[in-house]
Amino acid sequence: MNTYKEKIMAAVQKYGTPSYIYDGEKLVDNYFNLRNALPHCVDVFYALKVNPNTSLVKLLRSNGACTEVCSLTEMEIALRAGSVPEDIIFLGPCKKDYELKRAIELGIYALVVESEDELKRISQISKALGKTTNIAIRINPDFSADGSPWKMGGRPTHFGIEEARAVERFGDYLNTDNIHIRGIHVYNGTNILDALSVYKNTKYILGLYEKIRKMYNCTFSMVDVGGGMGIPYFANQSALNIEKFKELMYPLFTAFNYKYPDTRIIMESGRFIIGTAGYYAVSVNNIKVNHGKTFIVTDGGTNHHSAAAGTGRVVRRNFPMENISSDGSIDNLKEYQVSGPLCSPDDILGRNIHLKETKKNDTIVIKYSGAYGSTSSPGLFHSHGFPAEVLSYKNESILIRKKDTAETIMSRHINADLEPIPILEPLKISE
Template sequence: MLAFPPDSRFISAEKIEDICYQRLADQVPTPFYAYSASQIRADFSALKNSLPDDIHYFYSLKANPNKALVRLLNQAGTGCEVCSLAELETVLSQGVEPQDIIFVGPGKYIAELTQCCRIGIKAVVIESIEEMKLLNDIAASMGVIQTIALRINPDFIGEKAKLVMSGKPRQFGIDEQLLPQAFSCVGQQSHLRLAGIHIYLGTRILDWQALAKNTLNILSLAESLQNTYKIHFDFVDVGGGFGVRYFDKEKALDIDSLGDALADIIRTYHENFPRCKIIVELGRYLIARAGVFVTRVNYLKPSRDEWFAVCDGGANCHGSAAGINSLIRRNFPMARLGETRSDQQYRYQVTGPLCTPTDLLGENVMLAELRPGDLIGIGHSGAYGASASPVNFLGFGHPAEILVEKDQAFLIRTADNIETLLAPQICQPLSVANA
């Protein structure tokens, strides 16, 4: 298991920034997520310093939609990529300008598309010809012209991606073979303006050479399309998929080497299309290292020849650490939090409170000796934590979230309670009788 936590400048097993975890736990009941504001800024700054200056960054809210984190990243210089009406309203509430918003997703519905047209976002990313026609009808009814980008499902496949999202039948994007029909259809939609293309090949890529090759393939396709259809794109969204090192034997992404490779690729592309902007959309890479999931040991119990640390937060709060939807179960960086009592370590099975054997946060984890009441931290938990977990399973609800900066801490999401969990459950008659 990797040391806790790797690649984090402002987080240790003793404290997050200048605050000890126990001080946070004295104020906010466990389990909770704690995020380092300084780590977020440092990771984004390092990325910008390593990659070419003319790349524009968009934060993917799917990684973590908390409003405070959205505001922090937008103030640091990112745009926002959203996938739902709730995410769109989130970014608007935090002062993100419409021209810094793109809307993606294969199943956009009328209310979402209508709001996009109403505020005039940078681009609606079209994922099918049917969606294109629907958006044009909506824009026409409102008397506006909406900017779009075509999401393409290319013939080539993203290299070294943990989750491949192109090159085969997918709900995402328009197949490359259908592009003649798509470009013809765009020309028939009087209330849409084509501004660019979007291609997302895959996620969790740790090989800089693979990322460089993926970008080269995307820009080559963009150049071919512009030459074929005699158009000039405002931008090309080359996706992202930059990986974060979670597990043993994984090597951190070499962003300096990636930056050198991208500089040559983008320079060559800009020789023919100097005004076309290059967009990279990132979620995990911008936010994962900054987060720690903090859970408390309720009980220590032996079973056969093993010791179980049963905690108050488990797979319901951190499905990724529990390996939900993963083919192979591996341990995230983990540690007992607080001052060191002894250098000796013991082997534990770290579980949550759920009535299922899949609620296993750490398997055969070597940790400092645990006692009931101790805090355990799971590192690299800023992305796809509670938002990608079954938080309502067994009625536990969403955990609290805290943002830490130096010696200050801010509660940025309250934990669910019995009242908030039961409030949406009603018995209201519906008018469904036959006329």
């Protein structure tokens, strides 16, 4: 089995549509593409929020990736996928006490603290458990990464503690009971395609690390510089130049490591590693013309892939998409509107998109779908539920997530024992 089309066809024949299909070989290649662009002193932490499927995390873990988690469930997935507490960091702006307790008991590498209140709670829980907890302070810097469509830092957000305050109060943080501060964490942006922008962002964070370390004369053992390396979804974008990235990042990290050899450098990544390894496959249910436009109605849409439908974007653009069943000519593409199954006018996967001549039951594939797919989509819309996920690896199509069914969805509903609803007499309108 070689081409991506063959892999997808094999998975679709076995498990149907709509489904997410991951190319295991491509996933591993992407990981090493990043890994090999960084010196050994940098550890790559895969961000589970991007795609938390246990088998995918396991595949990355077996190739050396560490894990970054944002909830108790993600932490349990990481462990089940073979990660060890020393290779897990836990962040997120709203951690519950039971989540903190589990992380503290496990003794993960660092709990990334997003607020002073959280620091206090970690201190209290650690004290009650008789532990000293390793943490990192998440800082929202005075600097934002260029070229990121979503800015997590450098502006008011609910992430981390703002730079000026963190720098001023760091002495207090260091003196908190039952806490050991490993270092700092900054995550500034996502889907950055310009290597220079990632470099400048990283340089700023390493500088901040150095400044705080010197100011408080403390020995840090970790700096997390985030990441945000992107992939080119749209026709006018070019891929991150990984050679240039390597050229810039290698000397930066190597020099830092020479100065601070005991500091673990962490880069987080999700989209770059898994985005291009994932495909969303849908089948054509019917084709119709409506007000002059030809609609291909498919069995999956915004409910599984709100990113491809452009939810949350000011300017909506099409993800790369292909009809892999059609034997139509590439010289005779036709313009279509590719819709999903929802009763929502925005449930459009492809607008004015050019595809090979399409017929009923063809399989259409949305590429670059590995990152932020079902996990950030309203899967319960129309009660369709989430789709199957399949890993294509070593010539096999392996089911890695069962699709939801009417039964599995309804099993979460509680059919409450309510009083019978009174039937009202119809109102009599007097003439």
